[in-house]
Amino acid sequence: MSDLMKSIDERTRLAGTNKLEILLFTLGADSRTGRRETFGINVFKVREVMRTPTITAAPDMPAAVKGMVSLRGALVPVIDLAEYIGIQPESPREIMIVTEYNGHTQGFLVEAVDTILRLDWAQMRVPPDMLTSNLGGLVTAVTELPDNRLVMMLDVERVLSETTTIDDEFMFKDIRPVADDSLTVFYADDSSVARGQIQRTLNALGMKSIFAVNGRAAWDELQRIATHSESTGRQVHDVIQLILTDVEMPEMDGYILTKNIKSDPRFSGIPVIMHSSLSGMSNQQLGLSVGVDEYVPKFEPHRLAEMLTRLVKRHPQEASV
Secondary structure, rough: HHOOOOOOOHOOOOOOOHHHHEEEEOOOOOOOOOOEEEEEEEEEHEEEEEEEOOOOOOOOOOOOOEEEEEEEOOEEEEEEEEHOOOOOOOOOOOOOEEEEEOOOOEEEOOOOOEEEEEEEHHHOOOOOOOHHHHHOOOEEEEEEOOOOOOEEOOOHHHHHHOOOOOHHHHHHOOOOOOOOOOEEEEEEOOOHHHHHHHHHHHHHHOOOEEEEEOHHHHHHHHHHHHHHHHOOOOOOHHHHOOOOOOOOOOOOHHHHHHHHHHOHHHHHHEEEEEEOOOOOOOHHHHHHHHOOOEEEEEEOOHHHHHHHHHHHHHHHHHHHO
């Protein structure tokens, strides 16, 4: 199945074009409804696709974590996505998608993979509130295929967070407030789990916040802030001192959002931090190519806190309010 994978050079050309490639897959027909839904994952997060190897069961794991496999000497946890989501398929999950993001490698058991689809982030729509509520925010975006199938993008960051044993309190321990409690950070992320961790980090730092749930909503809100600032004789950096953006977001990705910010002189001097689960160095370089000031991995609150504090000190004139 290696023919499904594109070279990293081919994929990275998509950055800054608001386009992405997603690997389509199914989890099986739900025995309760008979429906077989189609899901997608960003190809940037897929390392390889293989037949499911022998899984070694491990004790005291969440129900959806079936155990671990050894891949080239590394132990990789294996998660049954159907069980995690709550689907009850009768068909076996004989395919494993090996994913890499947030600095972690894990295997997702699926029924089958379909194809790699290239599309524009503008085609990825925010899911309806009812779907978001019923699935607890697990679906972050939805798009429609030419054959009228709907493809649901899963919040795989949430899957990792909820199937990994992490000392949640330790993650935020020893983050100290900054001296100036009037600082405001604007952040954009479509993952509810990521937004929660960002907010907890900002709370620990004593920083105020404004947030948006995707790139398009973020740009609309930033435009509103800029227009309002102009009408009141203020500079935008009097209102917000830092901007934090995810890469993968429906309607507008973080690359385009950053390009928009950096090309608008009203946001001059406001640092933009790219906060992403995409672990590869190439993704960091792509962020820098569109004007990002810094790059920090997700789910590392101490590194995020250190970077926010450092950038505030680097730009004292923009941070003054």
